[in-house]
Amino acid sequence: MPLMQKSPRTHFRLLTALLLTLSVIAAACGGSDPSTTEASTEIDQAAADDYSDFKVVMILDGSAEDGGWNTTHLRSGRKVEANFPGIDFSFVEEIEPGQPATNAFQDAVDAGANLVIGTTFYQFDMIDVAAENPDVYFLTWSGFEPQPNVGHFSQASEDGRYMDGIVAGSLTKSNIIGYPVGFSFEEVNRALNAFTLGVREVNPDAEVRAVYLNTWFDPAIEQQAAEALANAGADVIAHEVGSQVYATVMAQNDGYVIGYTNDWSDFEPEAWASSLLFDWSTYYIEQIDAILAGEFEAGMSYGGLKEGWIEFAPYGPDVTQETLDLIDERVAGILDGTFDMFAGPIKDNQGNIVVAEGETIAFGDRSACCQWLVEGIVGEIPAG
Amino acid sequence: MRNRLRVMPRGVTGPEVRFGVPLGALAFALLLGAIILAFAGNDPIEAYRTMFDSSLNGWKAQSRTLALATPLILTGLAAAVAFQMRVYNIGGEGQLYLGAIGASWVGLALPASTPTPLMLSAMLIVGALAGACWALLAAIPKAYFNADEIITTLMLNFIALSLMNWLIFGSRSFWRDPRRPVPGGKRLPESAIMPSISGRLHIGIIIAIVAAIFLWWLLRKTSWGFQIRTIGDSPRAARYAGMSVRRKTMAVLALSGALAAIAGVSEVSGVTKGLEPIALTSNIGFTGIIVAVVARSNPLGVVPVSIFLAAIATSGSRLQSIGIDVEVVFLLQGLIFLTVTAGEFFVTNTVSLAHPDTSATGSPPTSEIKAAI
Numbered sequence: 001m002p003l004m005q006k007s008p009r010t011h012f013r014l015l016t017a018l019l020l021t022l023s024v025i026a027a028a029c030g031g032s033d034p035s036t037t038e039a040s041t042e043i044d045q046a047a048a049d050d051y052s053d054f055k056v057v058m059i060l061d062g063s064a065e066d067g068g069w070n071t072t073h074l075r076s077g078r079k080v081e082a083n084f085p086g087i088d089f090s091f092v093e094e095i096e097p098g099q100p101a102t103n104a105f106q107d108a109v110d111a112g113a114n115l116v117i118g119t120t121f122y123q124f125d126m127i128d129v130a131a132e133n134p135d136v137y138f139l140t141w142s143g144f145e146p147q148p149n150v151g152h153f154s155q156a157s158e159d160g161r162y163m164d165g166i167v168a169g170s171l172t173k174s175n176i177i178g179y180p181v182g183f184s185f186e187e188v189n190r191a192l193n194a195f196t197l198g199v200r201e202v203n204p205d206a207e208v209r210a211v212y213l214n215t216w217f218d219p220a221i222e223q224q225a226a227e228a229l230a231n232a233g234a235d236v237i238a239h240e241v242g243s244q245v246y247a248t249v250m251a252q253n254d255g256y257v258i259g260y261t262n263d264w265s266d267f268e269p270e271a272w273a274s275s276l277l278f279d280w281s282t283y284y285i286e287q288i289d290a291i292l293a294g295e296f297e298a299g300m301s302y303g304g305l306k307e308g309w310i311e312f313a314p315y316g317p318d319v320t321q322e323t324l325d326l327i328d329e330r331v332a333g334i335l336d337g338t339f340d341m342f343a344g345p346i347k348d349n350q351g352n353i354v355v356a357e358g359e360t361i362a363f364g365d366r367s368a369c370c371q372w373l374v375e376g377i378v379g380e381i382p383a384g
Numbered sequence: 385m386r387n388r389l390r391v392m393p394r395g396v397t398g399p400e401v402r403f404g405v406p407l408g409a410l411a412f413a414l415l416l417g418a419i420i421l422a423f424a425g426n427d428p429i430e431a432y433r434t435m436f437d438s439s440l441n442g443w444k445a446q447s448r449t450l451a452l453a454t455p456l457i458l459t460g461l462a463a464a465v466a467f468q469m470r471v472y473n474i475g476g477e478g479q480l481y482l483g484a485i486g487a488s489w490v491g492l493a494l495p496a497s498t499p500t501p502l503m504l505s506a507m508l509i510v511g512a513l514a515g516a517c518w519a520l521l522a523a524i525p526k527a528y529f530n531a532d533e534i535i536t537t538l539m540l541n542f543i544a545l546s547l548m549n550w551l552i553f554g555s556r557s558f559w560r561d562p563r564r565p566v567p568g569g570k571r572l573p574e575s576a577i578m579p580s581i582s583g584r585l586h587i588g589i590i591i592a593i594v595a596a597i598f599l600w601w602l603l604r605k606t607s608w609g610f611q612i613r614t615i616g617d618s619p620r621a622a623r624y625a626g627m628s629v630r631r632k633t634m635a636v637l638a639l640s641g642a643l644a645a646i647a648g649v650s651e652v653s654g655v656t657k658g659l660e661p662i663a664l665t666s667n668i669g670f671t672g673i674i675v676a677v678v679a680r681s682n683p684l685g686v687v688p689v690s691i692f693l694a695a696i697a698t699s700g701s702r703l704q705s706i707g708i709d710v711e712v713v714f715l716l717q718g719l720i721f722l723t724v725t726a727g728e729f730f731v732t733n734t735v736s737l738a739h740p741d742t743s744a745t746g747s748p749p750t751s752e753i754k755a756a757i
Contacts, residue, residue: 057705092704094714098663099452099655102584104701106448107438111705121566121662128584142566154565183553185567214549367565 051084054115054292057108058091059101061120067244068262072278073119079281084288101125109133115291117284118143126150137291139284148298153283154367156304157187158194159334160276162341163312163327164258165198167274168206168236170323171256172199175206178229178237180246182216184381188240189370195238196376197341202326209234210379219243230255236273247271256316263313272316282308302367305334348372349379390738394731401731409727413720420719424712431708431716438702439695447585453687453694454585454654455480457592458647459672460679460686461599466640467681468603469616473637475522475537476644477669478544479515483645484652485548486514488559488569488659491576491652503575508591508649515645516638518544523637527630533637541669548661559659569659578654588650592687595643599683612636644669678725689725696721 058077060070074091081089095104097120105126108116118126118140130138130150143152168177177199181188196208209232211225222239226249229237237246238258244267247257251271257264259275283301290296303309315324333339344355354372355361361369373381394401418428439449459476466473473479487507494503522540525531551557553567561570578586603609612632615622619629647668656663675693679685696717703713 059701063710090705092701093710095701096663096666097660098651098666099584100666100697100700101663102655103448103452103698107701107705111702121568124568124656124658124660125663144563144565183549183567185553186565214546214554 050086052086052088054084054288055088055111055113056080056090056115056117056288057111057113058089058117058119059095059104059108059122060091060093061095061097061101061122062093064091064093067264068260070119072261073117073280076279076281076284077117079279080284080288083281083285087288097121097125099125102129105129105138109136115139115288137287137296139287144300146298149296150298151287151296151301152299153280153301153303154187155278155280155309156302156307156363156366157191157276157278157310158341158366159304159306160278160310160312161191161194162198163330164238164274164276165195165200166202166327166330167198167315167319167323168195168208168238168256168258169199169201169203170320171273171318172203172206172236174233174235175203176229176233176235177206177208178211178226178232178234179208179239179377180211180213180222180225180229180237181240182213184212186367186369186371189373189381190366191240192377193370193372193374194341196374197346200374200376202323206376208377208379210373210377212379217243219245222246223249226250256318259313265314265316269317273319274315275313277311277313279309279311300367302364304363305331342366342369347375349375349377351375388738390736392734392736394734397731405731406724406727409724409730410720412727413723416723417716417719420712420715421708424709426706426708426712430706431703434702434706435696435699438699444583447582449691449695449698450589451583451585451655452698453690454588454592455647455651455668456671456675456690456693457589457596457687458650459644459669460675460690461592461595461672461683462640462642462644462647462669463673463676464679464681464683464686465599465603465612465643466636467616467676469612469632469636471526471633471636471640472534473519473522473537473640473644474534474673475519475540475544475641475669476647476672477667478537478541479518479641479644480648480651480669481544481548481664482514482518482641483511483648484656484659484664485551485559485648486645487511487649488572488652491572492558492570494576496573496575498575500575500577500579504578504653507576507653508646511645511649511652512642513645515641515643515648517641518645519637519641520634523634526637527633545661545665548659548664552659552661561658568662569656571658572653576653577657578650584655586650586654588654591646591650595646596683596687599643603683644672647672678728680728692724693721 058073060073062070064070064074070093077089077091081087092104095101101122102125105116106129109129113136115137121142122140123143123145126138126140127145130147134149136149138150139153140150141153143150179192179195181192192210199206199208209229213221213225215221222243223245226237226246230249230253235255236258237250237255239246240260244264247264247268250257251268255271256273257271258273261278262275263277265272283303330339340360342355342361344359345353345357346355348354371381373379414432421428421431437445439445459480462476463473487510490507490510491503494506518540522533522536525536526533551559552569556562559569561568578588580586603612611622611627615627615629615632623629651664652659675686675689679689700713704710
């Protein structure tokens with residue numbers, strides 16, 4: 001997508017290819033393995049099952065091995081595969097939005113797919129294909145244009161980000177937490193707000209410094225942002241999308257990093273704090289069940305902890321038991337409805353009351369939130 | 385033993401060389417690709433049949449290839465016209481964004497009831513003007529202060545990208561659709577959409593091919609074009625002959641910017657149907673530079689090179705779906721394009737081995753490459 005995105009990804013791809021090759025060689029040298037025989041019996045059983053007529057194609061915009069967004073989607077897809085024995089699940093990766101994406105959706109339909117899952121901003125790349133193929137079902141992340149055979153989905157990141165905020169607030173000693181993000185829009189602001197509310201629950205003196213990078217993925221710019229935040233005294237950095245540079249910079253500065261939908265606890269383990277993980281498989285499985293039962297419902301689905309769309313990576317070594325207990329309490333509170341992070345009063349960082357005492361932002365309305373940043377965030381939504 | 389590789393120009397060649405060499409190069413590329421595919425555990429025959437089916441076999445596949453080639457032809461022409469004068473416009477990417485911004489502004493600002501021909505003409509004119517003005521930001525410093533246009537046009541790409549991102553992500557601009565959960569552009573009205581020829585192939589392809597013919601005529605058949613090529617060959621001689629290098633520099637860069645911008649108009653009107661930064665930033669402008677270099681800046685050469693490139697690229701997802709790794713797909717696509725384009729060298733030149741003692745005889749070679757063999 002952005003201009004400078006290609007080369008780091010390519011390097012990563014080459015490295016992955018090399019590692020894969022080496023692992024294949026290693027596996028080949030290892031001789032026969034009991035797990036291979038196990039796998040083949042599984043396939044034999046699956047072939048006899050009902051779901052082999054159902055074809056699912058997932059379309060990914062980056063590498064399935066990116067360790068983040070696309071890996072998460074593929075992981076969810078693999079759970080679908082496990083849930084419906086014999087289902088014909090496949091994916092195509094590195095499909096750029098625009099004409100290549102439209103062609104990939106068309107190819108999936110031509111290959112006989114019953115369900116095509118688009119995992120990024122493909123709304124208008126797939127809209128015509130969906131209209132021309134009313135018998136095929138589509139699920140598209142961040143979509144919104146109503147079509148009878150299309151489901152849209154978006155995750156309630158705030159349910160996970162609040163817990164990440166509790167971790168950050170309890171770990172910081174300087175009371176400065178960095179939060180570089182790509183662009184400012186509702187979903188990003190909502191996650192940033194939830195994070196900061198979590199931080200301020202355990203540490204009302206801490207501030208969160210939001211930095212808008214205007215790129216989705218650019219390790220060079222991210223490196224500069226991470227170093228600038230570290231120099232400004234930040235000892236915890238949380239980020240959205242992005243690369244592993246934050247972990248490296250925080251490890252060099254004895255700080256902590258909070259990831260974004262990836263378990264990088266093995267990478268710079270001393271600096272690792274936490275990360276929410278998305279799991280869309282519950283949504284995918286529900287939708288496939290509905291299609292098979294002839295009860296597919298088009299439209300928007302929004303899910304968080306309660307819906308099983310949010311999970312957590314292992315917490316880092318320096319996260320205390322006290323913090324973990326509080327997180328358990330808050331998670332339980334969200335699940336049974338006794339805890340509401342957006343319960344008023346909430347002030348924005350300009351001093352205005354945005355959620356009044358006794359009010360809240362209903363779960364169903366959250367996907368349209370927020371065009372404001374809560375108290376405690378240093379940074380502004382770009383004006384316009 | 386040190387031998388020499390002797391490179392000699394072929395001089396006048398017949399169709400057997402003009403078409404035989406590229407076909408030979410293609411066969412060589414397919415052979416190399418087959419070896420790689422076999423090593424990766426894939427069936428080369430199945431892979432090549434899939435590539436052919438998805439890009440060239442039948443009108444449906446052909447129209448899809450042409451749709452993908454449309455913006456490449458235009459950005460390829462943009463680069464080619466500048467290269468003819470040895471002006472290096474690396475800014476096609478940014479000029480394309482400006483064309484998209486300008487065209488979508490017209491499409492959204494004019495009443496939706498505007499007749500399509502009028503609407504599309506206005507979008508093309510405003511889009512092309514926006515791209516031309518953007519290119520002039522580099523052309524004027526080049527003409528008056530000899531500022532290096534490679535640097536300025538390249539840098540302007542990033543500014544154009546930031547501008548487009550700001551319009552959609554950074555502000556509540558006229559272009560942005562406020563009801564979208566993830567920011568994007570407002571949808572263009574039906575009257576601002578380029579009519580379809582077949583499936584997703586739209587009339588942008590006609591605009592692109594007409595532009596190629598017009599540019600060929602301009603460069604080859606008019607005195608203006610002759611002057612451009614003369615300046616490209618020798619600016620000092622051109623100045624001595626009384627040609628205004630300064631004005632031509634600005635005119636050529638403006639024309640180049642306008643062509644790249646029309647690619648943006650075509651994409652925004654025929655494909656994305658709104659200002660969509662995520663879909664528009666797919667390096668079409670940069671790819672145009674490759675197209676122009678391979679086509680040796682010949683406007684009529686840009687068309688087949690773009691179609692060839694599009695034909696290779698369009699098979700990506702089909703190849704993956706028959707079980708070929710994405711890395712192998714990219715490797716295969718790159719290999720075929722590189723080998724066939726490198727083969728062009730042998731259309732105009734012959735290469736032979738010669739011993740040092742015999743190399744003195746015969747007609748003088750254009751260049752001699754020492755190779756330890």
